[in-house]
Amino acid sequence: MTQAPTPTADTVRRLVRSLLKEGAAGATGAGPDVRPVTDSGGAATWWVGTRHVLRLAPDREAAVRQRRELRLRDLVRPHLSVAVPSSVAHGEWAPGLTFTLDTRMPGGSAREHDVSAVGEADLAGLLSGLREVPVRQAETLGVPRSAARSLESLRRAAARAAQRLAAADEFDAGLMQQLAQPAAVQLAAQRGTAVLVHHGLTGDHLVVGADGRVRGVLGWADTVVGDPAEDIAGLALAVGSPAAVRAATLAGYGARPCLRGLWLARCDSVVRLGEHLAGRSDEPLPLLRTHLRHAWEAILLERVTELREEGADGTDGTDDDML
CATH class of the missing domain: 3.90.1200.10 (Aminoglycoside phosphotransferase (APH), C-terminal lobe)
Known part of the structure; x- marks a missing residue:
């Protein structure tokens, strides 16, 4: 099996240039500002300027999960009161390996x-x-x-x-x-x-x-x-x-x-x-x-010390507990 390429800043910058217009996402004359999110993804996750985050699937299994994740986010979004990431672009960054460029959520x-x-x-x-x-x-x-x-x-x-x-x-x-x-x-x-x-x-x-x-x-x-x-x-x-x-x-x-x-x-x-x-x-x-x-x-x-019998769905309230 062919080994997946290792994403670099140049790889990410070229990809983002093809997705975003010049001047978007913090771009400069040298291209958009990109840096890895080392705390939560290493070389597979990158900040793109101040408005976007790019996630690269490092292998084919991760690519399958990412494709499913994009569809799943659309399914859950109407049911949740909190935000779910939105993809502004997605595709392949290498043969068989997917990416998604998401809008960055404000907050820590x-x-x-x-x-x-x-x-x-x-x-x-x-x-x-x-x-x-x-x-x-x-x-x-x-x-x-x-x-x-x-x-x-x-x-x-x-x-x-x-x-x-x-x-x-x-x-x-x-x-x-x-x-x-x-x-x-x-x-x-x-x-x-x-x-x-x-x-x-x-x-x-x-x-x-x-x-x-x-x-x-x-x-x-x-x-x-x-x-x-x-x-x-x-x-x-x-x-x-x-x-x-x-x-x-x-x-x-x-x-x-x-x-x-x-x-x-x-x-x-x-x-x-x-x-x-x-x-x-x-x-x-x-x-x-x-x-x-x-x-x-x-x-x-x-x-409290006693657990009442709950309904089959486990969601009925109770006044007592077992511990």
Whole structure:
């Protein structure tokens, strides 16, 4: 198989020149101002002036996902109260390798700006909007189904990792006792609850204004039809467990999916930090520690002790909980 070319500033500049008129996107006499977005994509993602961002698929698998993403963004846009990226041009930058030139959204990331109470309502609109997207239409576009993860299996992996983190003075392993085996079983995903799941709600993918409002959501390439608790978990890692659970509750999710998302995030944060310390992951250590801190922030639901039976869709409200 022919190796894909490595995009350079000259490659990007020539491509953008063919797409935008002279003087657009911060162009100068030497061509448009382009620079890689090293924090969230390296050589595959480039700022183009102050108004656009160019994303280049580095291989054919990524190209398939990018083509699907462009169609999916059009499908979800009418259902969401937050912005979704818009492509002003798309095509191939090399044989079989696609690109999209998107309008840049104003604002920073959730790493740069805290989400306000009104921003939590924006996140609630995102979660409820995703639930409204017709699953059949998404699957017609090629969005895959993803089976719900076993929380019990994840709990066991996290318990082992917690011991290693405790030995490194990174974590109190006793906290894992809050998720006993019966609770993990009770928080198993419910049948018939699959919805469209963004599956990548990281801090980098949440566009947040200086006022704390969530202005848009990036990164739709990994979207699946599956467990809505995965997006609650992603938000817990990105903005903190209390904000994530409040947003999910505002979106109509009951205690079971909220707690499932919380514990997916907590177990993931422990496992990923353990993998880093064992030398099996190159994720940035400060980010992993932030995720651990966010995931283990206490929430109100943990103060009650009984979980009422919810409806099959897992979205009915409840006054009690199991933890």
